Amino acid sequence: MANDNDDCEEQLTFFTTEKPHRTQREIEAAESQIVAQLRDVRYVVREYPIEVVVQMYLSGRSEDRNEIYVPDYQRDLIWSERHKSRFVESLLIGLPIPFLFVADVGDEEDPDKAGRLEIVDGVQRIRTLAEFLTGRLTLSCLDRLDRLNGFRFNDLPISRQRRFRRATLRLIELTEAVTEDVRREMFDRINSGSVNLKAVEVRRGMQRGPFLDLVTELAAAPLLHQLAPISDGLRKRFEYEELVTRFFAFLYRYEDYGKGGKVVSEFLLNYVRDTNKKLSSPEGDRIAEEMKRQWHEMLEVVRGYFPDGFKKRGPGRKVPRVRFEAIAVGIGLAIRALKDDGDSFKILHIDNIDEWLESDEFKEWTTSDASNNKSNLVGRLEFVRNKMLGR
Known part of the structure; x- marks a missing residue:
């Protein structure tokens, strides 16, 4: 399937070689479109x-x-x-x-x-x-x-x-x-030539396959929408799909993050590629079911023991990615650690959740500016994991 750049090149070739004559109606329609799309940016x-x-x-x-x-x-x-x-x-x-x-x-x-x-x-x-x-x-x-x-x-x-x-x-x-x-559109346009944004576009193109199907299914879960409400604008930009993708990528590979100088976009792209291959293998159905189980168990823990879900307290009550990642992946890591030891995830340490959620340390790990260098990422994921294990 051709990407956006290919489509643009085809259009450019056509318009520069054919040089079609513009009718007055086409010119007027073009001007009307410009007027309709004008942004009042004060x-x-x-x-x-x-x-x-x-x-x-x-x-x-x-x-x-x-x-x-x-x-x-x-x-x-x-x-x-x-x-x-x-x-x-x-x-x-x-x-x-x-x-x-x-x-x-x-x-x-x-x-x-x-x-x-x-x-x-x-x-x-x-x-x-x-x-x-x-x-x-x-x-x-x-x-x-x-x-x-x-x-x-x-x-x-x-x-x-x-x-x-x-x-x-x-x-x-x-x-x-x-x-x-409008702010996000400005950001996208100002940075349209940057390496980071190109990498994001490549990753979205590469997600086509069984992993995308799984992500789309899990992102549509009503329980997720209840626990992590987001704006209509973010929904249209596939924010729920992004949260699901990050959950699995960090759950399985957070310790490998940053190797070779890779930024988060490259890290996620590599994970998506590899997981598409795994889910296309003879073991794909079993792996997909295991991933679904991990996702739903994590959401059930949040529903049962986190009264605010993934939301921040106070006015606005938004769900920053950094907070979602810390809670969701931290819980997932704790559940996996218990099961590796032969225990049930139902014995998670839940007595003081409210206390550490409001602690200065957790807030420091999950401010909106807690950048994704490896030490910050590992720190916030393992902070929640350790709290859920009572460490």
Whole structure:
């Protein structure tokens, strides 16, 4: 089956070779379509010192109350150390950088986030600046400033630190009138040429097969929708299918995550490919039934012992992927550990679930900005697993 790029190439070949004459009716129809699709994107331009932007990002982050925050759909995007260092180098030598895009989240959309600024484009730049200013980034692979390789922020002269902190960043702030769907569309279009998004598109194309059939079936379960309610916009983007895919990929292979420098998109793609092959084998039906059992047992535990399901407490009550992954996969790992020891999953440790769900440690593991590096992923999955096993 041809992919979107192939279809586009065929159209381009046709229109450049045939050069069909445009009738007045076609021209008018095209103009009408442009008018109908126009977006009313209102914004203001802001300018803040780097130090202020980093403070707005870091202050309250562990409680998911930081003024500038990373939305769940961007959590998986992570720069390499080289990319981070070169970005800092660009700032140090005075090169201009593109505008950051943020959006004021309206009161009605999510009361818990009202007035906060969702990052639409610029997550990695802000993360990198926070790492650099807090001493967690060691510069490397620099070309123009090669004498700074191995430096951290505090190694710079005090005068240079001051100048760096007060250098300004320009932000385009979308007003609260801009909807979540428009914000996501902007993100997709701004990043349409990025490696990460291409990898996601490839994975979706590769999911055709018995594993996709299984994922589609499990994603339609009413119990899942009850425990993890999401917006209609997310449903249309196959968010439930994404949650099911991540559950199995991390349940079976979380310890292999990050090997060879693979990011989450590559990790999931490889898992989908391999599982399609397994489910197409003579043992495929048995494997599929086992996967269904694991999925339904996990959901039953959540229904029985997690009053809020996968939802966060408080206004908004959303289901961030990072929280879903921690709870779902952590429970799945605990059930598997008990069965490996010959025990029933019904003896899971359930007495203090509410206590650790509200603990600072769990919140730290499951903030919307808990990026998917291996230590964070392993940490949150095994935290829930160990709690469910009473460790």
